[in-house]
């Protein structure tokens with residue numbers, strides 16, 4: 309029997325069976341519902357956000373983030389192209405298609421735990437997504453500003469201060485986006501100081517020079533004296549969560565910026581939780597803010613341990629190796645993983661290694677908070 313004849317016989321058998329079964333069930337052989345099921349538009353997938361309980365339908369080929377922003381929800385986000393991780397959310401049920409693989413930005417551990425990037429996720433079914441929505445007063449705003457102070461901290465890190473036209477509110481640990489007229493796009497910098505409740509008119513960040521970088525090359529060449537910036541913020545989910553367990557902080561390079569903000573703020577609020585601060589550099593010349601850290605340690609109401617770790621230079625009394633290799637010891641010193649929260653900022657490879665080390669020691673992913681300091685080269689590498 310040839311293929312055409314076989315197909316025709318199958319179709320005929322199916323049709324006869326269909327007619328017989330519809331007749332036995334006393335139903336019409338063809339109705340509008342069946343037509344709709346076969347050829348009608350599929351219903352738009354429904355998304356429910358937890359714990360806010362917000363629900364919305366996502367139009368075909370739109371991402372979860374696009375749709376949420378379109379209906380005015382303050383869904384956390386920044387880059388919208390899958391690099392910054394700000395829209396990281398946990399998929400509790402349902403299926404999504406990723407425009408760019410989440411694995412470029414999320415760690416293996418996060419993928420295994422069901423995390424997705426809302427800006428890259430197109431729903432393939434109804435979804436339940438766990439994500440913290442900011443309060444209305446925390447939604448980012450845009451203000452004008454000028455650089456009014458620059459201080460050298462190390463051979464390649466400077467503390468940069470902007471004077472703003474209107475106060476900016478932020479939570480300790482968050483970051484701002486700065487734009488300037490000739491710039492290729494925004495650059496993100498984490499506040500390095502405690503916020504004030506009524507908002508800050510002067511905001512500062514530690515900025516590390518990236519050779520060939522659009523913003524940092526001009527900054528280190530002193531080209532921003534009269535430049536009018538647009539500063540918007542605050543962004544990011546990097547702030548100290550409530551709790552009474554110990555805190556592990558891990559930073560590298562200018563990644564100390566938000567950690568100082570978080571520590572200054574917590575010290576001012578008399579937070580009484582044990583802390584270990586691990587800071588990674590190559591050599592002694594990469595260490596900075598030592599007096600400020602000693603000042604916080606002196607005011608801290610519980611145990612406070614600062615441990616610099618140098619990867620290249622051997623210095624007496626200072627640990628040698630990668631900062632992430634110190635994580636297991638630090639967790640043990642803090643009494644183990646249960647109840648511990650980890651906060652980390654710095655280059656993406658450091659964060660990925662730290663997440664792997666923390667989860668291997670039993671720290672839950674929802675107790676790990678970080679900002680990866682990605683730049684234009686990270687985005688191109690994807």
Ligand SMILES: Cc1cc2nc3c(=O)[nH]c(=O)nc-3n(C[C@H](O)[C@H](O)[C@H](O)COP(=O)(O)OP(=O)(O)OC[C@H]3O[C@@H](n4cnc5c(N)ncnc54)[C@H](O)[C@@H]3O)c2cc1C
Pocket residue numbers: 392483495496497498499513514515516517518519520521522523524525544562563565566679680681682683684685686688
């Ligand atoms: C959430 C967040 C918070 C941050 N906080 C801080 C902070 O507090 N302090 C801090 O110092 N940094 C921080 N960063 C990093 C910061 O935003 C900038 O990315 C960084 O300062 C570099 O900016 P740039 O304009 O100087 O360099 P970029 O212009 O971004 O260039 C970076 C590198 O990429 C190369 N490059 C540029 N374009 C291309 C291309 N097309 N192909 C290949 N390579 C290319 C450049 O030559 C350069 O070497 C943060 C980043 C994020 C995402």
Ligand code: FES
Pocket residue numbers: 384385386387388389390391392393394395396413425426427428
């Ligand atoms: S907004 Fe989704 S990764 Fe940046």
